[in-house]
Amino acid sequence: MAEQKKQPSVDAAPDIREKLLQSALRLFTQKGYASTTVREIVAETGVSKPVLYYYFENKEGIYRELMQRFLTSMDSIFDNAPAADKPIREQLFQLAEKMFVIAVQNRDALRLLHAIYYGPPQGAPVFDFDAHYLHSFEHVRKIVRKGIRSGELAPGREEDIAWLLMAAAQIAIEEQICDRPPLIDRHQLKRILEVLFRGIGRKYEKKKR
The missing domain is CATH 1.10.357.10 (Tetracycline Repressor, domain 2)
Known part of the structure; x- marks a missing residue:
C-alpha cells in the first residue's frame, strides 16, 4: 500500500499556500520562470521544501x-x-x-x-x-x-x-x-x-x- 503524503506542520500559518503563490509570482515576474528555483520560493516564503511539495508538488504546480x-x-x-x-x-x-x-x-x-x-x-x-x-x-x-x-x-x-x-x-x-x-x-x-x-x-x- 502506497504511503500517504504527510501534511507539514503549518497550523500556525493557515494562509501558507497563498504566501507560496505570491512569493512564486514575485520571483517569476522579477527573475523569469526558468531562473526561479524551489529553494528561492521557499526562502522567500519562510518555509521548507516539503511544505511547497505538499501543496503544489513542484514549481510547475505553482505556475499552473x-x-x-x-x-x-x-x-x-x-x-x-x-x-x-x-x-x-x-x-x-x-x-x-x-x-x-x-x-x-x-x-x-x-x-x-x-x-x-x-x-x-x-x-x-x-x-x-x-x-x-x-x-x-x-x-x-x-x-x-x-x-x-x-x-x-x-x-x-x-x-x-x-x-x-x-x-x-x-x-x-x-x-x-x-x-x-x-x-x-x-x-x-x-x-x-x-x-x-x-x-x-x-x-x-x-x-x-
Missing part, C-alpha cells in the same frame, strides 16, 4: 495554479456577462471595464503571462492561453452579432468588429503592466470605445465639377 487562477477570473467575466436586456453598448462597456479591473488587480500575473506567451521559451508547462482568449472573443462576437441584428450597431462583419473592440481593450490592459505610469485608464478606455461606436470616418458629399 497562478495562471489558472488569473484566467479563470477573466473567464468568469464572460460567463457572468451583463444582462442581455441592457443596450449593446452598455454590455460591451461593462465587459471591457471588468477586464480592465481584473488586469489592474493582477498586474504581476498578467506580466508573467505576457512573458511566457510573447517571450522566449522558459521551460514553463504548456498552457492553452489561446483557448481562454478565444473564449472571450466568442462572447464579444455574440454580443456584436446581436447588436447588428437589432440595429444598435452598424452592419458589418461581426468578427472584424469584435476584434476591433477586443484590440482596444487589450491595448488599455497592456498599458497597466508597463514599467512607467500607464497612459490609459478605465475612463479613457470608455472614451476610446465611444469613438469606435461613433466611427472615425467623416461623411462627405462628392463635389460636383
